[in-house]
Amino acid sequence: MNRLKVLMLGWEFPPIINGGLGIASQGIAKALSSVVDLTMILPKTSANYVLDNVDLIGINSLNLEHLKEEISHSETVIVGTKSVIVPVDLLPYQPVYESEIEIQEEIQEQLNHNFPEINQEDIKSFAGEIYGNDIWEKIDKYAKIATNIAATKEFDVIHAHDWMTFLAGLTIKEKFGKPLVLHIHSLETDRAGIGSRGSVYQLEQYAAQQADAIIAVSQYTASVLVHHYGIDADKITVVHNGIEPISAFKTEKPFPEKLVVFLGRLTGQKGPDYFLETAQKVMLAYPNVRFVIAGTGEKLKALIETGAYKQLGTRLHFTGFSPREKVFEMLSMADVYCMPSVSEPFGLSALEAASFGVPIVISNQAGVSEVLPSALRADFWDVIGMARQIVSLLRDKELSNQKVKEAYKDLEEVSWAFAAEKSVALYEKLLS
């Protein structure tokens, strides 16, 4: 049987790792590469990060002349002739970026000869950072360029990761008539609050309405799509993220206290304020403990100040942004890993902590709690409940060991291979 051909649209990918998106994109791509023919289009690739059996195309290193050559020889059929119009209000003061456009505007694909025109300037804009103030322009250019690249490829289905690639996904679907699968790793309502209805939300919603299928990384995210985006539940398939095998190790702490670790961006979504409150409560019941907050974000200064105000200065440590080795070093020393996320579609770092044999306490609003059924948990706002769970792990060595063992068992069901399997089943369903 012929393998399916998948055109995957990504944005973040190693070596660019701002959060889980890059890691998850790599995880699913790697796993899929052994069962499908995969072409992946990214804003940037690096020569150091290749995947076997995956045709990785980085726009930053695209040769425009070759591409135009290939397009002229391509036999790909263009079926769609309409413009893709995404009704989006680009208003100022968006949470994700700042836009200077104050009037209502529609993003419209220019159609010349049924095809978006691209030039060297468009390619150059991907030389630098992939986010930034001109993110909407980048998204537009990405869509045009990806559509051109798609014209030179054979593919059965389009698989688009997160909102930055959705315009490209919609355009390619329109042009080539292939089914579009959206892969939702995070939503604007997670990043900017449940009431967000700005441009990014609108794009996410429109794309979800137009797509043929949606993969959500958790049941939690699926329910957000249903209840806050109005998407039909039948369209959504939950495919939990996997985890790359990690060589875990243990390090002896250079201090006698126990260590409770928080890893994540210091933004509202991750609940670092709740972590601080929880830490204070834990210390009242169990003083022989230290807390470390690893990560940076717009809340860093306020958290440092609050920690000082609560007189936790010698017990609450901030490491700022930490590279992977430092993150692993912290996990290797940790006695408890705490993830009080306010709205977390998945939460890969909890799986990493579990791989390091660290007992976990997570919020019910983190998607990863669905694949770690044994983990202790509480609602993100329930500081007392969270503290209680942490204290029980600190006090009771047996409970802690038991939870670690149970988590290892849970991890056995977590894999990218399984995620790839479910994705392929979805593709087949769409194509039948």
Added chain:
Amino acid sequence: MSAINLYFQVHQPFRLKEFSFFHIGRDYEYENHDLNLSVLNKVADKCYIPAGKLLLELLQKHEGKFKLNFSLSGVFLEQIAQFRPDVLEIFKALYQTGYVEFLSETYYHSLAFHYSEQEFDRQVAKHTEALQKYLGATPSKVFRNTELIYSNELAKYLYDKGFEGVLSEGADNVLETRSPNFVYESIASPILVLLRNYKLTDDIAFRFSDKNWKEWPLTVEKYTQFLETEAENGAEVVNLFMDYETLGEHQWEDTGIFTFFTALVDDIVAHSNLHFATSTEVIQQHKSQGTIDAPRSISWADLERDLSAWRSNSLQYEAFNKVYDFEKAVLAKNDENLLHTWGKLQTSDHFYYMSTKQASDGDVHSYFSPYHSPYDAYLYYLNILSDFELRIRG
């Protein structure tokens, strides 16, 4: 006849290194040796050596008509003794002229007075010992607290300890409409207070090379005229209290500061209405013209001229509280090294770097700070305290 009371503060902290969470329990070295040495050498070459030599020349030339005051922090003395003995020799020579008065202060240039009188005493005694040990000098009975921090409480305490005079900032809120150009008495004790004339001092210390200043360029003629005006208005003393680094480091040589200073000293010596005096001479030769009431501490730092440069945000409060919480445990260990480490952690500069003030004060703070941000300063300091705590607990 107005007495010109010139005083220079000399201090260098032991700046701390970027001590991360991962260093806690693993690293005993708190200080950034390379940075401290490079700063010391740089300032020695631009200020301590040339200014010191200039002062010696002027003192010898004027045979007693030129006099001045210094205070040297203990941590500064330690550093020059170890790394720049040539600078130490100059200070010895300055003392030996007999025309230079050395004031008393805390060894660690700290705010210990606000947290522990016992620790304050210990640091003052240690400072006196250090002056003796390194310079063969005895401090006078005039005290100056770290960065001229002054309050009624301090005035009372110092008097009870036998001091006769104390330096203070000539802050408007304690002077009200009065002039700093007189000797005053504290409302809390009979100790005499010498108040900095900040306008005339800062004309030199800050504005000397400021091309946007309406008086720029500040010629000696102009400045001497300023002093004359004060004298004509009945000034008994003009207290010019500044950082020694004004000569060559804050005001570079090419601004003409050394030339200016030389000519100014010559002018004042030759002047019929002005003469130099030391702080002790000033308090012995003048009666108090009124009382100074400073219920809340004042200082010469920042626009507020209070304690806020070191202690106004939660980071600073936490850092102070934690370091002084250790007092009992440190003393109980009876370990000279730990005690000295603890003392050095009290140096005011550490807290100064944690200030989150903005605007012009913020600029001054970040000029002096070796860190990228006050938050970094705080985090590194607290990591160090965390490690120190482990060492005390043994």
